[in-house]
Amino acid sequence: MRRIISVLMENEPGSLSRVVGLFSQRGYNIESLTVAPTEDETLSRLTLTTIGDDHKIEQITKHLNKLIDVVKLVDLTEGAHIEREVMLIKVKAAGAQRAEIKRCVDIFRGQIVDVTASLYIIQITGTSDKLDAFLQAVGDASILEVVRSGVSGIARGEKVLSL
Amino acid sequence: MLIRALHDEGVEYVFGYPGGAALHIYDAIFRQQEVKHILVRHEQAATHAADAYSRATGQVGTVLVTSGPGATNAITGIATAYMDSIPMVVISGQVVSERIGEDAFQETDMVGVSRPIVKHSFMVRDQRDIPEIVKKAYYIAATGRPGPVVIDVPKDITNPFDTFPYEYPEKVKIRSYTPATRGHAGQIKKAVQLLIEAKRPVIYAGGGVVQGNGSELLTELARKLNYPVTNTLMGLGAYPGTDRQFVGMLGMHGTYEANMVMHHADAILAVGARFDDRVTNAVNKFCPNAKIIHIDVDPASISKTVTADIPIVGAVDSVLTDMLALVNESDEVPDAGAIKNWWQQIEEWRDNHGIYVAPRYQQAESGKIMPQDVIKTLHEVTKGDAYVTSDVGQHQMFAAQYYLFDKPRRWINSGGLGTMGFGLPAAMGAQMADRDAVVACVTGEGSIQMCIQELATCTQYHLPIKIICLNNQALGMVKQWQDMQYGSRYSESLYEDSLPDFVKLAEAYGHVGIRVTKKEELKAKMEECFAMKDRVVFMDIAVDNSEHVYPMQIAGASMRDMWLSKTERT
Numbered sequence: 001m002r003r004i005i006s007v008l009m010e011n012e013p014g015s016l017s018r019v020v021g022l023f024s025q026r027g028y029n030i031e032s033l034t035v036a037p038t039e040d041e042t043l044s045r046l047t048l049t050t051i052g053d054d055h056k057i058e059q060i061t062k063h064l065n066k067l068i069d070v071v072k073l074v075d076l077t078e079g080a081h082i083e084r085e086v087m088l089i090k091v092k093a094a095g096a097q098r099a100e101i102k103r104c105v106d107i108f109r110g111q112i113v114d115v116t117a118s119l120y121i122i123q124i125t126g127t128s129d130k131l132d133a134f135l136q137a138v139g140d141a142s143i144l145e146v147v148r149s150g151v152s153g154i155a156r157g158e159k160v161l162s163l
Numbered sequence: 164m165l166i167r168a169l170h171d172e173g174v175e176y177v178f179g180y181p182g183g184a185a186l187h188i189y190d191a192i193f194r195q196q197e198v199k200h201i202l203v204r205h206e207q208a209a210t211h212a213a214d215a216y217s218r219a220t221g222q223v224g225t226v227l228v229t230s231g232p233g234a235t236n237a238i239t240g241i242a243t244a245y246m247d248s249i250p251m252v253v254i255s256g257q258v259v260s261e262r263i264g265e266d267a268f269q270e271t272d273m274v275g276v277s278r279p280i281v282k283h284s285f286m287v288r289d290q291r292d293i294p295e296i297v298k299k300a301y302y303i304a305a306t307g308r309p310g311p312v313v314i315d316v317p318k319d320i321t322n323p324f325d326t327f328p329y330e331y332p333e334k335v336k337i338r339s340y341t342p343a344t345r346g347h348a349g350q351i352k353k354a355v356q357l358l359i360e361a362k363r364p365v366i367y368a369g370g371g372v373v374q375g376n377g378s379e380l381l382t383e384l385a386r387k388l389n390y391p392v393t394n395t396l397m398g399l400g401a402y403p404g405t406d407r408q409f410v411g412m413l414g415m416h417g418t419y420e421a422n423m424v425m426h427h428a429d430a431i432l433a434v435g436a437r438f439d440d441r442v443t444n445a446v447n448k449f450c451p452n453a454k455i456i457h458i459d460v461d462p463a464s465i466s467k468t469v470t471a472d473i474p475i476v477g478a479v480d481s482v483l484t485d486m487l488a489l490v491n492e493s494d495e496v497p498d499a500g501a502i503k504n505w506w507q508q509i510e511e512w513r514d515n516h517g518i519y520v521a522p523r524y525q526q527a528e529s530g531k532i533m534p535q536d537v538i539k540t541l542h543e544v545t546k547g548d549a550y551v552t553s554d555v556g557q558h559q560m561f562a563a564q565y566y567l568f569d570k571p572r573r574w575i576n577s578g579g580l581g582t583m584g585f586g587l588p589a590a591m592g593a594q595m596a597d598r599d600a601v602v603a604c605v606t607g608e609g610s611i612q613m614c615i616q617e618l619a620t621c622t623q624y625h626l627p628i629k630i631i632c633l634n635n636q637a638l639g640m641v642k643q644w645q646d647m648q649y650g651s652r653y654s655e656s657l658y659e660d661s662l663p664d665f666v667k668l669a670e671a672y673g674h675v676g677i678r679v680t681k682k683e684e685l686k687a688k689m690e691e692c693f694a695m696k697d698r699v700v701f702m703d704i705a706v707d708n709s710e711h712v713y714p715m716q717i718a719g720a721s722m723r724d725m726w727l728s729k730t731e732r733t
Contacts, residue, residue: 010339014274014286025279055466062463068283068303071339163338 002031003057004049004076004083004153007064008161011037011044015069019046022067028052028060032085032128032150040163043071049128049151072161080156086123087131088113090145091138093120101138108134119144164290164329165254165321166191168297170198171331174225176216176595177201178209182229183269184256187321201595201624204616206233208588210240211614214249215552215592218575221376223304224249224592229256231269234315235276239582241311242280246579247397248374250309252300253277257317260288273315282310287320291327298335307342308461309374343460346477346485354432354456354473355489361430361454362501363508364390367413370397370578371435371459375479378402378571381434384487389502391509393421395436396563397578404567405547410509411519414442415716416560419516419725419733420509422716425450426723427508433457435479438469439579448721458482516714516727518564523728527707532682534558534633534706538565541603541631544689549601550575550593554586554610557639560712562605584613590628591620601629601693608634608662608703618672621699629692630701632665635708643711647726669701679704 009015016035023030028050035046050060057075064070076083093101094117101120105112110124124134128151135146155161165188169177178201181189192200203209206228213224224244228237234255244251258267274284283303285296300312358364372381378401385392385408392402393413402409411418413425425431431453436442438457443449446468457464457471458479465474475482513520524535538561541549551566553559553576568574575593577585590604611632621628633639638656645653666676675698679688685704692700714725717732726732 014284017275018278021278059463059467066461066463068337068340 001053002049002051002077004047004081004151005061005064005073006076006153006161007046007048007073008038008071008163009044009046009067010069010071011042012069015044016046018067018069019064022063023050026059026063028056032148034150034152043163047150047152071163074155074159074161076153076155079159081153082156083127083151083153084125085128085131085151086125086149087134088147089122089124089135089138089143091120091122092118092142092144094118097142101142104134104137108137110134164191164293165297165316166195166198167329168294168331169225170195171294172297172301174198177225177227178203178213178216178592179227180206180209180229180233182231182233182256184230184258184318185227185233187318187323188227188254188256188316190323191321200227201591201620203588203620205614206236207239207584208591208614208617208620210237210251210253211243211582211585211588212592212595213251214240214244215575215589216596217244217249217251217592219550219572219593219596221374221572222250223301224251226251226253228253229269230258230273231271233269234271234273238277238280239584241277241313243577243580243582243585244311245280245282247370247577248309249311250304251311252304252314253311254314254316257286257315259319260317261319263317273313277313280311281313284313284315286315287317290320290325293320294329294331295335298332299337302335303337303340307340308464343462343476344478344481346458346475346482348485350473350475351482351485352489354475355486355493357430357454357456357473358388358432359490359493359495359497362498363427363429363505364388364432364497364502365424365428365430366390366392366402366432366434367395367425367436368392368398368401368434369395369436371479372398372401373435373571375435375460377435377479377483380480380483380487384483384490387487387490388497389506391424391506393417393424395439395442395578396576398436399563399574400568400571403569405569410513411517412563413722414439415444416564416712416714417716418518418564419714419727420512422714422722422725423512424509426721428453431455433471434483435459437464437467440468443469444716444722444724445719450722523713524710527709529707530682531707532679532685532704534561534635534710535565536682537631537633537685537704537706538562538605540686540689541605542566544686544693545601545603549573549603550590550597552576552586552589552593552602552604554604554606554613555581555583555640556607556610557635557643557710557712558605558607558610558633560640561633564712566605583610586610587614587617587628587630588620590630591617591624591626594626594628595624603629603631605631605633607639608632608636608658608665609638615668618669618674618699618701622673625697627695627697627699630699632701632703633706634662634665634703635706635710636662637708639708640712646711665701665703669699672699674699674701676701676703
């Protein structure tokens with residue numbers, strides 16, 4: 001099962017390598033990973049998605065918690081949550097394609113952020129599934145380049161991951 | 164500065180080896196008296212010696228090495244300590260800050276190289292951070308599930324011309340690190356209930372009981388309940404080895420009765436043990452009828468391989484204290500009839516195949532000395548009271564089986580990583596921990612050659628350890644597996660005529676060498692060896708080279724499936 005694990009950790013050199021190292025060392029998979037400092041600059045928030053059964057996820061969270069740099073973590077998929085991923089995509093857009101792609105972008109509530117005579121750069125935000133669906137709708141033939149940010153997430157309601 | 168911080172931390176001995184990037188630190192060592200440095204002959208030995216010092220005393224071991232090769236040579240010893248959860252602080256020199264990343268002379272990314280085998284690591288970036296980092300390093304190493312911590316110190320950080328106000332922190336708080344202490348009261352209550360209701364209980368105690376100073380409490384609990392106890396390789400000495408309730412070590416080379424008790428148990432109290440693959444054999448066939456209580460300070464150890472029915476996260480001594488109190492208060496007592504039947508069954512197993520009731524091995528037709536007899540003689544001559552360190556292989560298993568340890572911290576071996584070369588430097592560390600103690604290193608002619616240079620360190624610091632070398636002229640455990648699984652094709656496990664004359668070698672280092680080839684002279688020569696209290700004695704004992712270690716669990720099967728000898732199996 002796909003899980004989103006959100007980690008609050010010390011914003012210090014080496015912290016990220018410990019997290020990433022743990023995954024390779026113990027044979028766990030990282031599907032996506034995003035990390036950036038929080039409003040408290042001594043802390044970083046790292047969000048990663050991984051796939052595994054309950055036993056594996058329990059081991060992953062236990063081992064992450066053991067890392068000295070990890071302050072707190074939460075498995076967002078255990079409760080209601082919001083997940084978002086940002087994608088920038090460069091597509092061929094010439095002739096009749098231009099209007100077709102523009103329509104598609106509107107349907108997915110994306111934005112065209114750069115235009116040339118022959119291409120668009122599109123920005124689109126949503127769950128990973130939505131981004132996948134958009135890629136499928138546009139079709140491989142017109143895609144020149146795809147950049148995805150990886151998943152970020154936050155729990156719904158009162159639950160807060162902070163110190 | 165760094166040395167002053169070590170002194171303030173209470174460090175007595177540092178095991179190390181100097182080099183360019185560590186020279187400022189070594190100069191500071193020269194200019195003070197309090198922190199004593201032990202110069203080894205290879206950095207690996209420094210880590211093993213500090214590790215054993217820690218195992219023998221319970222204090223944090225300290226290592227100091229230089230950058231590059233000094234640091235990488237320490238890696239095997241750090242991994243050894245990590246696998247056995249031994250508290251240790253390793254200080255490594257590093258090239259000057261501004262050269263880092265430029266492939267400077269003797270540069271290696273020590274924090275990166277050591278990352279998977281340390282509990283934590285620090286790179287010092289500012290001199291003023293030294294006191295706090297040292298304090299944190301010792302705190303992290305010693306608390307929770309202990310482990311090695313690396314402090315990488317660029318050379319400019321220890322420049323003696325840079326001065327600044329120094330204050331050593333009394334306490335340290337790390338917001339992201341709160342090691343478990345007390346166990347959950349409700350869980351402990353449930354565990355006690357399960358234990359009292361059990362009809363076929365067993366206590367399975369590991370290295371965590373030794374490390375967590377829980378031996379006395381565990382012994383009290385076991386005696387109060389009259390339940391059988393088995394110790395892991397790392398846990399030997401956690402419960403007295405000569406006690407009636409002790410059924411021996413369990414696992415791959417555990418005793419028949421210990422493995423049978425485990426397999427047939429209906430309740431297992433696992434304390435400070437981690438259900439290692441060398442214990443459980445095939446996990447899906449492990450102890451089919453047992454409810455499992457698992458006490459461990461490390462939550463990640465619980466339900467890692469075997470799912471615990473009642474997990475208890477907490478320090479072993481605290482949880483055992485709470486359990487004892489509940490057992491003492493409880494109106495309920497174990498079902499005496501069931502426990503009596505259980506003991507009857509255990510005694511039957513013992514009588515049939517137990518290795519302590521009667522010798523279960525044949526004397527060699529060649530008349531050669533049997534390795535088991537060497538360990539039994541060692542136990543007799545040292546009255547079971549020596550610190551015994553060991554290397555890795557058949558001799559390690561024979562020592563674990565036949566030297567019945569009555570006290571914790573007396574058996575010092577590389578259980579998790581299985582590091583050959585551990586025994587001799589570990590013996591040095593144990594002797595440093597207790598200068599008057601009898602320290603024996605049980606080894607083989609293979610392992611001893613991996614750190615044999617340390618015989619010189621023993622000379623320099625007058626460490627009168629006794630080396631008991633079971634010489635079978637082969638890598639015995641490798642050979643045993645080749646006998647059992649590879650049609651006796653001895654691929655690269657025989658030394659043929661390449662072995663040194665160990666007696667002369669010992670003498671070359673200024674020590675005493677004794678060769679033993681005849682059974683009749685074994686005991687007298689061993690007495691002679693241990694009578695030389697102020698000398699290092701190297702006993703080169705020619706043992707039967709066809710002997711295997713038994714019992715041996717059959718791979719892929721349950722705990723009760725064992726080879727009992729070359730021809731007999733369960």
